Amino acid sequence: MSSRTNVSCLHEAKRVAIFGGTHGNEMSGITLVNMWKQNSAEIERNGLLIKPFISNPKAVEKCTRYIDTDLNRAFTPENLSAPDVEGLLYEVQRAKEINRMFGHKGSSDAYDVIFDLHNTTSNMGSTLILESSTDLFNLQMVHYIKKAMAPHTCSVLLNEHPQLKYSTTRSVAKHPIGLEVGPQPQGVLRSNVFESMRTILKHALDFNEFFNSGVEFPPCTVDVFRVQERMDYPRDTNGNITAMVHPHLQDCDWEPLNRGDPMFLTFDGRTILYEGANTVYPTFINEAAYYEKQQAFTTTCREILAANAIRKAFK
Numbered sequence: 633m634s635s636r637t638n639v640s641c642l643h644e645a646k647r648v649a650i651f652g653g654t655h656g657n658e659m660s661g662i663t664l665v666n667m668w669k670q671n672s673a674e675i676e677r678n679g680l681l682i683k684p685f686i687s688n689p690k691a692v693e694k695c696t697r698y699i700d701t702d703l704n705r706a707f708t709p710e711n712l713s714a715p716d717v718e719g720l721l722y723e724v725q726r727a728k729e730i731n732r733m734f735g736h737k738g739s740s741d742a743y744d745v746i747f748d749l750h751n752t753t754s755n756m757g758s759t760l761i762l763e764s765s766t767d768l769f770n771l772q773m774v775h776y777i778k779k780a781m782a783p784h785t786c787s788v789l790l791n792e793h794p795q796l797k798y799s800t801t802r803s804v805a806k807h808p809i810g811l812e813v814g815p816q817p818q819g820v821l822r823s824n825v826f827e828s829m830r831t832i833l834k835h836a837l838d839f840n841e842f843f844n845s846g847v848e849f850p851p852c853t854v855d856v857f858r859v860q861e862r863m864d865y866p867r868d869t870n871g872n873i874t875a876m877v878h879p880h881l882q883d884c885d886w887e888p889l890n891r892g893d894p895m896f897l898t899f900d901g902r903t904i905l906y907e908g909a910n911t912v913y914p915t916f917i918n919e920a921a922y923y924e925k926q927q928a929f930t931t932t933c934r935e936i937l938a939a940n941a942i943r944k945a946f947k
């Protein structure tokens with residue numbers, strides 16, 4: 633036992649998976665994972681069992697986001713407990729398989745960490761996605777990664793919203809963490825995006841190795857962007873889109889959007905302004921995969937999270 637009371641002692645995090653191809657057209661994660669499946673030297677760390685894994689191989693083969701339904705929304709209690717009958721949607725079947733291999737979700741047998749590698753068509757740069765503001769291990773990890781990446785920025789998106797949170801593939805693990813790097817078109821590999829993702833993952837694995845070796849991480853704070861609201865495109869009565877993201881907003885992910893700022897440009901040249909009372913920080917602006925989800929961008933607010941000091945509990 634530590635003589636200090638302010639250090640949280642956490643269970644060691646030994647089993648770590650790296651998922652690529654949760655969406656079959658996001659090429660950086662797919663390429664990195666396939667590379668590491670062939671030669672894992674780069675991702676090996678002392679005291680860690682690391683498994684690179686293609687999560688939606690059929691979608692990867694077709695270079696499409698999904699076959700029947702979005703795998704990264706499929707890890708609901710209903711899907712995971714559905715009986716194994718013929719005719720299940722491919723991704724529901726796959727979610728059940730992944731839950732058996734890396735879960736079970738919510739149980740003590742689950743993998744410790746799943747890094748899920750994604751690309752966005754939005755100009756978000758390097759982003760880490762968290763699902764909980766109270767996961768000390770993940771908060772300390774993103775703090776470590778942000779520091780290691782400096783002077784390059786690495787934003788943290790906190791998706792903890794009661795209605796907007798979704799049942800991700802990584803949610804099977806005790807410590808789920810998403811990596812979202814852009815801009816990169818679907819089906820395209822860009823070297824800068826590929827290299828950023830590779831560097832973030834290197835730092836993430838280093839953190840994990842240090843933690844398991846017994847290193848103590850001091851208290852820290854993390855600047856995050858907390859998911860607030862989904863904004864849809866303007867539509868006509870038939871549901872067809874009538875406007876585009878305004879040129880002043882396009883590519884301005886993470887930059888403040890104030891009341892009265894341009895938001896959309898209609899096809900007939902009219903500007904639609906943002907009318908919310910508070911300043912928000914938009915992200916996933918004009919993400920290609922979100923047209924089908926009726927989402928032009930996500931608004932977030934800034935928040936500073938504090939994390940206790942942590943170290944591994946001695947057995």
Ligand SMILES: CC(=O)N[C@@H](CC(=O)O)C(=O)O
Nearest residue numbers: 655704750751752761810921
């Ligand atoms: C563009 C994209 O696929 N983004 C991911 C974000 C995440 O992993 O939470 C998704 O919607 O599933």
Ligand SMILES: [Zn+2]
Nearest residue numbers: 655658750751
């Ligand atoms: Zn994705």
